[in-house]
Amino acid sequence: MNEPSPAPLSEQEMIRMEKVHKWYGAFHVLKDINLIVRKGERIVVCGPSGSGKSTAIRCINRLEEYQRGRIVVDGHELGNDVKQIEQIRREVGMVFQHFNLFPHLTVLENCVLAPIWVRKLPRRQAEDIAMQYLERVKIPEQAGKYPGQLSGGQQQRVAIARSLCMNPKIMLFDEPTSALDPEMIKEVLETMVTLAEDGMTMICVTHEMGFAKTVAHRVIFMDGGEIIEENTPEEFFTHPRSDRTQLFLSQILHN
Amino acid sequence: MAEAHPSRSEPPPASTIGAFGWLRRNLFSSPFNIALTVLALYLLYLAVPPLLRWALLDATWSGDSREACRANGGACWVFIRVNFEQFIYGFYPEAQRWRVNTALLLLILGAAPLFARAVPVKFKARLGLGLLVIYPLIAFVLFKGGLFGLRVVDTSRWGGLLLTLVIAGVGMTAALPLGVLLALGRRSRMPAIQTLCVTFIELWRGVPLITVLFMSSVMLPLFLPAGMNFDKLLRALIGVTLFQSAYMAEVVRGGLQAIPKGQFEAAAALGLGYWKTMALIVLPQALKLVIPGIVNTFIALFKDTSLVLIIGLFDLMNIVHNATTNPAWLGFSTEGYVFAATVYWLFCFGMSRYSQNLEKRLHTGHKR
Numbered sequence: 001m002n003e004p005s006p007a008p009l010s011e012q013e014m015i016r017m018e019k020v021h022k023w024y025g026a027f028h029v030l031k032d033i034n035l036i037v038r039k040g041e042r043i044v045v046c047g048p049s050g051s052g053k054s055t056a057i058r059c060i061n062r063l064e065e066y067q068r069g070r071i072v073v074d075g076h077e078l079g080n081d082v083k084q085i086e087q088i089r090r091e092v093g094m095v096f097q098h099f100n101l102f103p104h105l106t107v108l109e110n111c112v113l114a115p116i117w118v119r120k121l122p123r124r125q126a127e128d129i130a131m132q133y134l135e136r137v138k139i140p141e142q143a144g145k146y147p148g149q150l151s152g153g154q155q156q157r158v159a160i161a162r163s164l165c166m167n168p169k170i171m172l173f174d175e176p177t178s179a180l181d182p183e184m185i186k187e188v189l190e191t192m193v194t195l196a197e198d199g200m201t202m203i204c205v206t207h208e209m210g211f212a213k214t215v216a217h218r219v220i221f222m223d224g225g226e227i228i229e230e231n232t233p234e235e236f237f238t239h240p241r242s243d244r245t246q247l248f249l250s251q252i253l254h255n
Numbered sequence: 256m257a258e259a260h261p262s263r264s265e266p267p268p269a270s271t272i273g274a275f276g277w278l279r280r281n282l283f284s285s286p287f288n289i290a291l292t293v294l295a296l297y298l299l300y301l302a303v304p305p306l307l308r309w310a311l312l313d314a315t316w317s318g319d320s321r322e323a324c325r326a327n328g329g330a331c332w333v334f335i336r337v338n339f340e341q342f343i344y345g346f347y348p349e350a351q352r353w354r355v356n357t358a359l360l361l362l363i364l365g366a367a368p369l370f371a372r373a374v375p376v377k378f379k380a381r382l383g384l385g386l387l388v389i390y391p392l393i394a395f396v397l398f399k400g401g402l403f404g405l406r407v408v409d410t411s412r413w414g415g416l417l418l419t420l421v422i423a424g425v426g427m428t429a430a431l432p433l434g435v436l437l438a439l440g441r442r443s444r445m446p447a448i449q450t451l452c453v454t455f456i457e458l459w460r461g462v463p464l465i466t467v468l469f470m471s472s473v474m475l476p477l478f479l480p481a482g483m484n485f486d487k488l489l490r491a492l493i494g495v496t497l498f499q500s501a502y503m504a505e506v507v508r509g510g511l512q513a514i515p516k517g518q519f520e521a522a523a524a525l526g527l528g529y530w531k532t533m534a535l536i537v538l539p540q541a542l543k544l545v546i547p548g549i550v551n552t553f554i555a556l557f558k559d560t561s562l563v564l565i566i567g568l569f570d571l572m573n574i575v576h577n578a579t580t581n582p583a584w585l586g587f588s589t590e591g592y593v594f595a596a597t598v599y600w601l602f603c604f605g606m607s608r609y610s611q612n613l614e615k616r617l618h619t620g621h622k623r
Binding site: 082086087089092093094098100102103113114118146148159162163 | 521526527535
């Protein structure tokens with residue numbers, strides 16, 4: 001993996017989470033989450049399973065509701081208005097652990113669906129854009145195939161291309177490599193690194209510490225629904241501030 | 256990725272492949288299986304030759320009255336031949352039957368491209384939609400008349416296979432979309448819509464179709480102001496459609512529930528709204544999953560059309576039954592019912608085969 005060029009960060013805020021709390025019934029899953037992500041910034045969120053890290057990033061495009069606090073995405077505060085939520089979702093791409101490609105559509109159709117039906121692009125133009133991104137994730141030759149005919153790594157790269165076709169300002173990655181066989185993790189991470197090199201604003205929930213070291217501007221460690229530590233990757237891995245972070249690092253780095 | 260060279264493959268042992276292998280595996284694999292095979296052959300020997308003798312060898316095909324059938328002991332197909340036109344058209348005036356034939360021809364010509372693989376999907380979708388909207392109007396005008404100088408033929412004179420196909424066709428094309436809407440409504444997060452759909456579905460599913468038909472023809476007029484008269488066929492059509500749409504809703508709901516949450520989330524994350532998510536992502540997958548259930552409901556509907564005989568409509572079943580009570584042709588009810596059963600079976604089997612074909616064609620994953 002290449003070291004991405006250290007682009008100067010702009011001061012423009014893309015995401016602001018303020019005192020966000022969420023409950024599942026009586027269970028307090030997110031406790032006072034505060035996070036500011038600036039344009040072009042790359043954040044890696046890690047933590048043990050059940051720590052609320054996926055839930056936290058899924059609040060940003062309102063796949064999860066939250067009961068208290070506020071979230072502002074690209075200057076628009078998330079509310080309850082369905083139209084406004086859809087508007088924000090157009091600008092926020094998301095890649096899921098289990099890819100969630102549409103199995104009844106070909107790779108190309110997966111990629112052009114939202115640009116055509118949401119962005120109202122003409123089909124021809126949407127296909128040109130889709131082929132461009134499929135080339136970027138290095139699978140243009142699979143455009144006519146169905147997701148069920150591809151390997152896991154290929155499917156996840158299609159999912160990334162599908163998100164990029166909407167030309168999002170922010171990309172959210174929810175454990176993008178956790179469901180992949182080891183030999184396929186690399187191809188997906190490489191795709192994500194090239195995306196980082198282009199200056200995409202990214203929040204990535206992942207256990208890939210190598211990726212965090214090389215790509216992230218900041219690493220956020222969550223446990224028990226709280227942000228325990230927020231640090232630069234160098235400091236995070238060499239001098240973690242909290243005991244819980246140390247314990248977590250010792251557990252995952254041993255494996 | 257580099258492919259490893261496989262070691263040389265050998266053909267499977269000769270005794271396990273081909274017709275011989277199949278026989279060995281399926282019919283003679285154990286003493287019990289051998290006994291079952293012998294028993295089955297004996298039962299076939301008992302049943303098939305007499306059936307063939309009755310239906311084909313000893314049957315009478317020519318002649319135009321029951322006298323012709325006296326000499327032979329077998330089936331009297333003359334009965335079917337003489338009444339054939341009535342079985343197809345009911346009491347539709349003979350001079351006007353070309354209108355029915357024209358409507359049928361239009362349907363065949365219009366629908367044929369839908370079944371051809373070479374035709375592009377986009378064209379098929381437009382044609383299908385056009386057929387769905389325009390064809391019923393054309394067919395109605397042709398059947399009923401009253402426009403363009405066509406003589407009016409009252410719906411009470413429609414009958415036979417024509418009437419069966421009208422009820423089944425209208426029932427199927429109306430019950431599917433209605434069922435889809437009901438299924439979506441039942442899963443809706445809006446309490447009012449959900450309650451409405453649940454109540455509708457449970458109400459219609461809880462009563463027998465016969466009751467629905469009786470109600471529509473006997474009780475409904477009691478509630479309507481005097482002098483107001485609904486067409487009897489129209490009432491039956493509405494009854495059958497609403498009844499079957501409740502079943503269809505539950506079939507479709509089964510499909511909707513099988514769609515993983517991730518599909519909804521992926522669609523939402525791309526900014527698709529509710530109706531686009533449903534129309535483009537969820538329903539195409541859900542409906543494909545429940546093709547067997549949908550066709551099952553269609554087949555049930557097709558056969559249930561025969562129940563309209565209790566409200567005095569002469570569908571295929573009733574008109575055959577009616578012909579067997581004709582004094583000139585007493586004693587040939589077996590032939591009549593065998594004929595009716597064969598026609599029903601042909602249509603239902605055709606639907607079943609088509610659905611299997613459709614499932615195979617819509618399969619997009621790895622073939623197992």
